[in-house]
Amino acid sequence: MTGIGIIGYGAIARYVADALAQDGTPISAVLARPGREAAARAALGVEAVTDAAGLAAHARLVVDCAGHAGLSAHGAALLREGCEVVTLSLGALADDALLATLMSAAETGGGRMRLASGAIGALDALSAATVGGLSHVRYTGTKPPGGWAGSPAEDVLDLATLSEATAHFTGSARQAALSYPKNANVAAAVALAGIGFDATEVQLIADPTVTQNTHRVEAEGAFGRFDFTICGNALPDNPKSSALAAMSAVRAVQTRTTWMRF
Structure with a gap:
């Protein structure tokens, strides 16, 4: 290189x-x-x-x-x-x-x-599970209302006055990725690691009671089932950018340039 x-x-x-x-x-x-x-x-x-x-x-x-x-x-x-x-x-x-x-x-x-795995984990387990077959994969993304600013969520909800957790999108990972280009890379990562854009279920939620972005992946298949949740911090320089996403890009380079790393 x-x-x-x-x-x-x-x-x-x-x-x-x-x-x-x-x-x-x-x-x-x-x-x-x-x-x-x-x-x-x-x-x-x-x-x-x-x-x-x-x-x-x-x-x-x-x-x-x-x-x-x-x-x-x-x-x-x-x-x-x-x-x-x-x-x-x-x-x-x-x-x-x-x-x-x-x-x-x-x-x-x-x-x-x-x-790069971006802001989510457990993609290695999800990908491995495709070998035996997956019957169901669901991703749920929850952010504070401000995290959805500038997205189609504004067409569905009044983010400034929201008082409780409310879903503003339910559909496939493909629909989410195309409709929310700045907010649904995690949904796409789950889809690519698992059963694809059209079969992966997605729900996106605005929650005024949280301060972190929460990503949840539920999967079932021949391997059994798992339920993985991660609450991520943003980068200090940009509250809309995931710290783990940036770290995952660094790790992707590191694994390419060293002889042995997970």
């Missing part, structure tokens, strides 16, 4: 860059929108480029920290360049057209995509 790159320079990107530097594997370059090079350079302290070819010249392993838009804009081009792309934007893969484009690009250029 020669060089590590990052797409984006927000709170998660800054966390990833700092953690990798401390681990002895600093990033080499950052990809930013045209006109934002100076801001990206100042945020991460590395060379800033504006397209996939420029990033591929500096890095063969790229961490996507720019959300669905970043993966949609640059993922295929990076895969065609032969890069390995670690992404947190799993919800974007609910778009069949984008998924097909990414797969084709990987076949053409020899690139690979690695899916």
Whole structure:
């Protein structure tokens, strides 16, 4: 591997860059929108480029920290360049057209995509359970009302005056991922690890009594059943960004660059 790159320079990107530097594997370059090079350079302290070819010249392993838009804009081009792309934007893969484009690009250029676990755990157990067969998987995501600001939840609920926990979405993981591009990457991660976007049940809840984001996964199958819940903290620099999601991206790089790690 020669060089590590990052797409984006927000709170998660800054966390990833700092953690990798401390681990002895600093990033080499950052990809930013045209006109934002100076801001990206100042945020991460590395060379800033504006397209996939420029990033591929500096890095063969790229961490996507720019959300669905970043993966949609640059993922295929990076895969065609032969890069390995670690992404947190799993919800974007609910778009069949984008998924097909990414797969084709990987076949053409020899690139690979690695899916970071993001803000949820137990995906290893869920994935293993698919070998014997899963009969039911359900994901429930609960956030304080402010965590749903700017999402379709605002069309269903008055988040500012909510007095009790209230569901604002019930449906499939595909519907959740496409409707909530900034809020449903965990639902997508559960779907990809288990029985797919259309068979995975999802419920999203706004709860004024909580201060953390809570993610719950329930699964049943030939293995038995499990019920996993995690209450996650946000990054100090951005209350809408999961600390564990940023940590999972760092771990995905670490497992790629060391000879033995879980």
